[in-house]
Amino acid sequence: MYLTLGAGQHNPVPARDKDNQRLLILIRDSYSLSGGVYGYRRVHGDLNEIGEVCGKNRVDRIMQLNRIKAVHGYKAPRRIAGRPSVVAPNRVQRQFTVVRANQVWVTDITYIRTWQGWLYLAVVIDLFARNVVGWSMKPTLSRELALDALMMAVWRRKPDGEVIVHSDQGSQYGSDDWQRFCRANNLDLAPSMSRRGNCQDNAVTESFFSSLKKEVSVQREPY
Structure with a gap:
């Protein structure tokens, strides 16, 4: 009917x-x-x-x-400059749960698009509380970028035992300066590296960068 x-x-x-x-x-x-x-x-x-x-x-x-289209045309800068002179073993093996502070630090670099151009950001995160303990920002991708973030972490935390410092295989983390710093000043920093091309080996920093960029987008800033 x-x-x-x-x-x-x-x-x-x-x-x-x-x-x-x-x-x-x-x-x-x-x-x-x-x-x-x-x-x-x-x-x-x-x-x-x-x-x-x-x-x-x-x-x-x-x-x-409704003719809603993503804006394209921003070419991302190169992420990795060269290969590391030293490749450390992967000591973390995706075990991101630790029992104390300063047991494992993870570090990585990302780039953020600003109104003035690209900005590189390096962070060091303590896996225990998942908080950032060191960071550095520069307009260029340099060895000092990663090292400055690590120096800040060491200065702020002053670890008194072994700290595993886990990174990817970017040349900044395999440089002679990085390796020397990990052995200097009576600091027992044990380098650890992800497998090449496997971002899940450093998933904590990837997650942090993803959240950071979403917060930047809320402020209507480019990235």
């Missing part, structure tokens, strides 16, 4: 269309907070984080229909 609509009545909006309109508001919020650099995959990730259950294809379709 069909219902005949009287004068002044309209066809109701389908529930799916209503839900798409609701999702569109959330999609626009995510896209706007990213500074216009998020594509549908990263927008979909934001929706998942706030508990929205929807498919990537649906997000892609809604963005296309």
Whole structure:
């Protein structure tokens, strides 16, 4: 049986269309907070984080229909300059749970896009409390960038026992200066390195950098 609509009545909006309109508001919020650099995959990730259950294809379709496109054209700088002169064994082996402070520090470098250009950031994180104990920022990727972050960590923490310092195989972490510092000043810093090309071996710093860049995007700063 069909219902005949009287004068002044309209066809109701389908529930799916209503839900798409609701999702569109959330999609626009995510896209706007990213500074216009998020594509549908990263927008979909934001929706998942706030508990929205929807498919990537649906997000892609809604963005296309509403002409919401990621801004491209920013070429990321080179991440690794050269190869390390020394490669240390992987002492961590993805065991990111420790029982005391200053047992294992993890360190890495990322780049952040600012209004003035690229900025390189090196951090040292203590796995015990997952807090940053040393950092350094420079406009160029240099050996001093990583070493300055480690120096700050040592100065702030003044460890009195062995500390495993885990990094990737970037040339900054295999330099002679880095190795000498790890052996100097009566500090028992034991270098540890991830396998080449395996970011999961240093997942804690990767997670920190991801969160940091999301916070930067909330402030509408480029990265």
